[in-house]
Amino acid sequence: MHSPTPAIVSQLAARRFPRWILLLLGLIYVLPGLLGRQPWSGPDLASFGVMLDMAQGSGDWLQPQVLGERAAVQAWLPYWLGAASIQLLPFLPADLAARLPYGLLLALALHWTWKATYHLARRPNAQPVAFAFGGEASPQDYARALADAALLALIASLGLAQLAHESTPDAAQLAFASLLLYACARLASPNAQWRGLSAAAWWLGAVGLALSGAPWIGLVLGMGWLLWSLAMVRSGPRVRGDVWLLVFCASGTLLAALLAWQLELPRRFEQLSDWAAWTDLAHWRRFGRLLLWFSWPAGLLALLTVWRWRRRLGNTHLLLPLWFATVGMVSCWLLDASDRALLLALPALACLAAFALPTLSRSVTALVDWFALLFFSGCALLIWFYWLALQTGLPAKPAANVLRLLPGFKPELDWTLLLAALLGTLAWIGALAWRLGRYRPALWKGLVLSAGGSTLCWLLLMTLWLPALNYGMGQEPISRRIAALTPGSSCVLVHGLSASQITGLQYHGGLELERARRQRRSSCQLLVVEPKALNTLAQTVDLSQWRALRKVPRLRENRDGLLVYLRR
Structure with a gap:
């Protein structure tokens, strides 16, 4: 006998987030950091160097390299995208041309996370409790509201902004992991149409991960889904088609396996068998701290989802994102608590986080809201305060502290960037007024301030502080x-x-x-x-x-x- 679902949602609470606001929020999140930003030191600039070598004809497209030396990350597809964009858009600065495909990949990652959550939330086991006299949320509206919440949770994640805006293999891996999650969710849907296209998307996600420098991630995620699918195959009119879809998907997993073995899988097995690493408390502390701040608030809400739905963790709408999140976190642990590896877990954590919202009490929702209000408002005030000090010289001490970190930097006022920062700040004030007012309940309401605050701080950094960051973090x-x-x-x-x-x-x-x-x-x-x-x-x-x-x-x-x- 199945335990009762913990989700209790009325039709009123399942209203959807206004589409124009959601699209505007996505644009404001994606575009800053894409326009006007120089490649920063580290993997961002190193990846750009590989693309530049390929585009100028001095590098081998099958052997990614910089000045004749093998690239640190063997990720063909992300380098090809950047190099092709540089060649196709010669009238743009090379660094901007190389970043344009990555802006599209980030937008697609957000879209695919939304679609994955929508299809998982449409499953019968994910539906809320049916009321005795009606009035519960309809499946379509409920799924749409949860998908909106998952998108807000992903945007709100503190670790997403910088890494997702870089032109590195990690940003491409994020997009393909989201695509693979969406394809799995769609293939697992009992009423899904166009299953052949879904299988093609699955194949593209697995192979895309393999060609983006994460073949063992594509292999493990693909094998997990294939094993689950084999267990779920039942006799019926679509058994033959299901088997052929599994064979097609298995070919993508096989390609990922070949690349994984060639590049890095033997080293991963060595790390798993290193008992000293498993008992290193310092390593676990680093991993715990990273997981806490990097995935906030999606990680906390995902943990609440696991607890509230603990009697139903075998259901597909929980098991699938839980598997994706677990693989991403294990990868992070194996790579010595690498934030770039943990990036791949964020779409699945955001998906899990959405399923916590129908089970939360008002006090927990209010706690998340108040934290977002105080934290992001405080960060925005500090960003504005130090920028004004840098521009005016008053107060003198904060201005001197900034200039000490950036010797030789001459602050200049860019009115276009200032206007964008002012509009973003006014929008944040409007969001605060709306959230603190008496408005109808909605599932996604508790994540609006978190997503809006994260977007505001990223916007302020990429407008007010963009010249200083380019000077200080670039070469x-x-x-x-x-x-x-x-x-x-x-x-x-x-x-x-x-x-x-x-x-x-x-x-x-x-x-x-x-x-x-x-x-x-x-x-x-x-x-x-x-x-x-x-x-x-x-x-x-x-x-x-x-x-x-x-x-x-x-x-x-x-x-x-x-x-x-x-x-x-």
Whole structure:
């Protein structure tokens, strides 16, 4: 005998979120960070370097590399998308052209999360309690309201904003994980039509993950769904079709398995068998802290879902997203509490979070709301306060603290960015007034402030603070300083530089680079060295031919920088 569903929802509470507001919120979330932002140091700039090499014809499209050295992440599809966009849009700056496909992927990830939740919420076992005299939510309205809530929970997740706006394989993996979740939810729906297209979407999601640098994720997710599907196959008019769909999906899983074994799966098995890692309390603390803040508030609500629906965890609408979230969290744990690995769990956590809302008391909903109100309002006030201090010099101490972190930065007022920040702040004030007023109940109401606050803070950072962030987090300042030291149009030798540093020198400095090698004769007049690679420099070049010129700091004199040598 099945236990009663914990969801109690009236038709009034299942009203849908206004479509125009939902679309506007999505646009405001996706576009900032896509327009005007330079590639920042680290994986973002390194991935852009691979795309630039491919687009300019100096890199092999089947062997992702930067200046002849293998890319850290072997992810063909994301690099192909960026490189193709650079070639197809030569009239745009290369970094903007490379980011455009990733803006589309982020929008699709949001859309596919909405669709996955909608199909799972339409399942009979997910429906709320039927009232004795009617008035309970209809299946379609209930599913739509939960899908709206899942989208709000995903946007509200604190860890999503920066990583999802980068042009890296991680952002592509997020989109394909969302697509795979949607395809599984649609294939699991008893009344789903166009099952062939759903299977094609499933295949694209699994293979897309494999070609985006996460083949073992595609393999494990695919195998889990295939095993569940085999267990669910029943005799009926569609058994033959179901079997062929499973065979088709299995081919995608097989491709993911081949890539996983070739790239990284043996190393994952070694990590799983490392007993010392499982008993390392410091590792578990790092993982717990990351999971708490990175997935807030979706992670907390997903945990409440597991508790409230604990007697029905075997139902598909819970088991499927729980499996996806578990795989993402295990991947995060195996990669030493990597936030980029945990990114893949966010769509499933948002989906699970939505199913907590029909079971929550008003006090819990109010607690989440008040936290969002205080936290995001406080963050917005701090962002505005320090920006005004930087622009006006008053108060003097906060302005001096910011300029100390950004030596050489000259603040300028951009009226377009300021107007966007003001409109976003006014919209936040309007959302606060609406939420604190007496309006009809709605399932998604408790997540409006969390999603709106997360979007507001991201908007303020990508408008008011965009010039400062580009200056402080990019490679343009140091690249231009080194370019100014280069005699004439001479090429530059590099030794020990990371992919992001090389890309910065090429893109921002406009320099022609070569890797330093003892066996190669070069006419380059300048040599740039990473200080950490000094101990191997003598093995690479003849030091008698070079004299130290200076150390060029990235920002501050006493921090990281690059050593520059001039040929004697």
